[in-house]
Amino acid sequence: MRAALDLCREVGYRKLSIEGIAARAGVGKNTIYRWWPSKSAVLLDGLVSAVTDVAFPHTADVAADLKTQMVTVAGSIASPDIGPHYAALIGEAQQDPELARALWDRLISHLVAAAVQRIQLAQRQGQIRPDLAPDLVVELLYGPIYYRYLIRQRLPDEEHINAIVDTALAGLAPSPASSQTAPPA
Amino acid sequence: MRAALDLCREVGYRKLSIEGIAARAGVGKNTIYRWWPSKSAVLLDGLVSAVTDVAFPHTADVAADLKTQMVTVAGSIASPDIGPHYAALIGEAQQDPELARALWDRLISHLVAAAVQRIQLAQRQGQIRPDLAPDLVVELLYGPIYYRYLIRQRLPDEEHINAIVDTALAGLAPSPASSQTAPPA
Numbered sequence: 246m247r248a249a250l251d252l253c254r255e256v257g258y259r260k261l262s263i264e265g266i267a268a269r270a271g272v273g274k275n276t277i278y279r280w281w282p283s284k285s286a287v288l289l290d291g292l293v294s295a296v297t298d299v300a301f302p303h304t305a306d307v308a309a310d311l312k313t314q315m316v317t318v319a320g321s322i323a324s325p326d327i328g329p330h331y332a333a334l335i336g337e338a339q340q341d342p343e344l345a346r347a348l349w350d351r352l353i354s355h356l357v358a359a360a361v362q363r364i365q366l367a368q369r370q371g372q373i374r375p376d377l378a379p380d381l382v383v384e385l386l387y388g389p390i391y392y393r394y395l396i397r398q399r400l401p402d403e404e405h406i407n408a409i410v411d412t413a414l415a416g417l418a419p420s421p422a423s424s425q426t427a428p429p430a
Numbered sequence: 431m432r433a434a435l436d437l438c439r440e441v442g443y444r445k446l447s448i449e450g451i452a453a454r455a456g457v458g459k460n461t462i463y464r465w466w467p468s469k470s471a472v473l474l475d476g477l478v479s480a481v482t483d484v485a486f487p488h489t490a491d492v493a494a495d496l497k498t499q500m501v502t503v504a505g506s507i508a509s510p511d512i513g514p515h516y517a518a519l520i521g522e523a524q525q526d527p528e529l530a531r532a533l534w535d536r537l538i539s540h541l542v543a544a545a546v547q548r549i550q551l552a553q554r555q556g557q558i559r560p561d562l563a564p565d566l567v568v569e570l571l572y573g574p575i576y577y578r579y580l581i582r583q584r585l586p587d588e589e590h591i592n593a594i595v596d597t598a599l600a601g602l603a604p605s606p607a608s609s610q611t612a613p614p615a
Binding site: 257258259332333335336337338339340342345349353371372373374377378381382384385386387388389390391392393395396397398405408409412413414415416417418419420 | 442443444517518520521522523524525527530534538556557558559560562563566567569570571572573574575576577578580581582583590593594597598599600601602603604605
């Protein structure tokens with residue numbers, strides 16, 4: 246997995262091959278094929294082992310905890326060891342439903358589960374509206390990050406992440422916010 | 431462009447080729463190459479011509495107008511004529527900076543500009559906080575849609591889009607929302 250990450254960093258995802266990974270790892274390519282069906286599978290396992298620092302702090306302030314975790318994760322994704330590989334796999338997954346499922350099962354679902362848990366705690370503590378589905382809260386907080394990453398091709402810095410969290414919590418409408426969400430006549 | 435869209439729908443992006451597009455269009459492949467450098471460039475031009483219905487209504491209710499436009503755009507992307515091609519190009523763009531730039535210049539920047547214009551009007555009318563950068567508002571509204579589309583591999587239905595707009599406007603924090611955004615001690 247380390248050989249796959251290193252080699253992908255050097256040559257890029259397109260030129261990555263099972264043969265190349267095997268050569269770098271000093272094994273035969275049948276050894277690789279015994280454990281992984283494709284280059285994307287090796288790389289995904291490499292990513293799973295590299296993206297470890299996704300835990301949330303549990304202070305009394307959910308906004309601060311969200312910011313801390315999101316800045317850490319964005320910093321980790323910004324590293325050349327992870328970022329380009331992660332974007333390549335998400336890109337490849339658009340054409341490969343099996344990879345999309347693996348990416349979800351082995352990596353993203355765990356990130357989402359950790360976020361849902363932290364959000365549910367904040368809901369019990371009265372810091373996030375208890376009527377909202379935690380999954381919707383995840384989309385509103387992390388959607389802007391992925392949008393920037395995949396569509397604008399850049400990761401938000403700390404200041405921008407703080408603005409996303411603060412604005413998502415406070416809402417786009419001038420307060421009192423509730424008056425803005427009434428349905429039209 | 432029509433030939434590219436049709437063929438891509440039938441065989442998928444991976445098997446799409448300039449030769450195939452030329453054959454379907456009944457021209458030589460040099461004719462295609464005279465106008466477009468790659469299959470992704472033809473397909474992008476096809477998408478640009480197909481994604482036309484992105485204008486915003488201008489009623490007195492920005493929430494209703496955002497919902498109307500987002501439901502229309504999501505419906506358009508959900509069509510088998512557009513959706514898989516758009517996801518394929520965004521995916522491909524993760525490995526191809528030139529395509530990423532073309533996708534932005536020729537398609538996405540126009541969508542964003544239309545949204546920014548509608549948001550600025552709402553800010554002048556006091557329906558969206560005037561202190562927010564319109565680009566940040568775009569990220570908070572459209573980020574969740576792209577997140578669902580590219581990471582969860584599904585498009586939100588009308589009910590879900592309504593929930594995204596209402597929640598983004600009202601905020602995740604219980605009202606009064608402003609108390610949640612104070613920095614921690």
